[in-house]
Amino acid sequence: MILTKLIIAIAAVVLAPLVGGLISGIDRRVTARLQSRFGPPILQPFYDVFKLFGKEAMVTNTWQALCAYVYVVGAALSVVLLCLGADLLLIFFVLTVGGVFMVMGAFASPSPYSQIGGQRELLQMLAYEPLLILVFAAIAAVTGSFKVTAVFGHARPLLYDIPLMFIVLGYALTIKLRKSPFDISACHHAHQELVRGVYTEYSGPYLALVEIAHWYEVILVLGFCALFWATSVTGMIVLVAATYFVELVVDNVTARLTWRWMLKSAISMGVVLTVINMIWIYAH
Numbered sequence: 001m002i003l004t005k006l007i008i009a010i011a012a013v014v015l016a017p018l019v020g021g022l023i024s025g026i027d028r029r030v031t032a033r034l035q036s037r038f039g040p041p042i043l044q045p046f047y048d049v050f051k052l053f054g055k056e057a058m059v060t061n062t063w064q065a066l067c068a069y070v071y072v073v074g075a076a077l078s079v080v081l082l083c084l085g086a087d088l089l090l091i092f093f094v095l096t097v098g099g100v101f102m103v104m105g106a107f108a109s110p111s112p113y114s115q116i117g118g119q120r121e122l123l124q125m126l127a128y129e130p131l132l133i134l135v136f137a138a139i140a141a142v143t144g145s146f147k148v149t150a151v152f153g154h155a156r157p158l159l160y161d162i163p164l165m166f167i168v169l170g171y172a173l174t175i176k177l178r179k180s181p182f183d184i185s186a187c188h189h190a191h192q193e194l195v196r197g198v199y200t201e202y203s204g205p206y207l208a209l210v211e212i213a214h215w216y217e218v219i220l221v222l223g224f225c226a227l228f229w230a231t232s233v234t235g236m237i238v239l240v241a242a243t244y245f246v247e248l249v250v251d252n253v254t255a256r257l258t259w260r261w262m263l264k265s266a267i268s269m270g271v272v273l274t275v276i277n278m279i280w281i282y283a284h
Helices: 002-034 044-053 064-083 089-108 112-143 148-152 165-174 204-231 231-255 259-284
Strands: none
Touching: 002 044, 002 064, 002 259, 044 112, 044 148, 064 089, 064 204, 089 112, 089 204, 112 165, 112 204, 112 259, 148 259, 165 204, 165 231, 165 259, 204 231
8 A cells, every 4th residue: 555655656746747748838839829820849848947957056045945946845745645635625735835935935036026926926826725725615515525535436526516616616727827817926928017927036947946846736736627527537638628728718818807806706706606506515
C-alpha cells in the first residue's frame, strides 16, 4: 500500500507539469486560431521554461526566492494529495498556502507594478476560494465525505446531483486559470494596463518555477472538474476537454472586467446557485 502511494505520488509530481505544459501549449495554439493567427508550437511553454532556467538568478531579496520555491512545492503537493484521494479541504489549504507565498513574493519587491499585481491576486483569491469551499461542501453533502475517494465510490456522476455547482466551479476555474473576464492580476496580453502584474519581479529560474507551479494548478483545477464524472475515465476526459474549450472561448470573446464586478458577481452567483442546488438535493 505504501509503495503504491509512493509510485502514485512520484508519477503525479513528474507527469502533472508535463501534461500541464502541453495543455498550456494547446491553449496558446487554439487561442491563436480563434484570433485568426497561426500561433506558437505546442511545445513552446517548455522552450520558454528551459530558457528561463538558463538565465542568471536575480531577485529583489532572498525572501522572493523562498516564496517561489514554496509556491511550486504547494502546487505540486496539492496535485499529489488529489491523486492519493486525500481530503478536499486539506488540498484547498495546501493550495492556498502556496498562493499566499507567491503573493508575498510580489509584495517583497518595492515595484509598484508588483505591489498592485499582488493586491489584485489577493482579490482573485478572495473571489474564487469561497466558490471552491461551496463546491467541496456540496460534494460532501452528496457523498457524505470530503474525501476524494468517496467521490469515486459514489454510484453515479456528481454532475447529475449537483449540476449547478459545476457552473460555480467553472466560475472559479475561469478566475484561477487567469482567463478573461477575470484576469486582473497576471495578464500577459500587451493591451492590458498591467502586464504580468504579480509576476513582474520574478525572473530567470524563479519565474520558471512560478510557471511550473501554474501548470500544476491547471492540472489540479481540471482534476476538480473531472470529479464530476468520476464513474468513467472517458467521461472525465470528455468533460475536462469540453470545459477547457469553453474556457478558451470565454477568454477570447470577453473583455477584462473590474475587480469589484468580479467579487460581486462571484460571491452572489456562487451563493445563489449553491442554495438552489442544495434545496434540490434535499428535496429529492
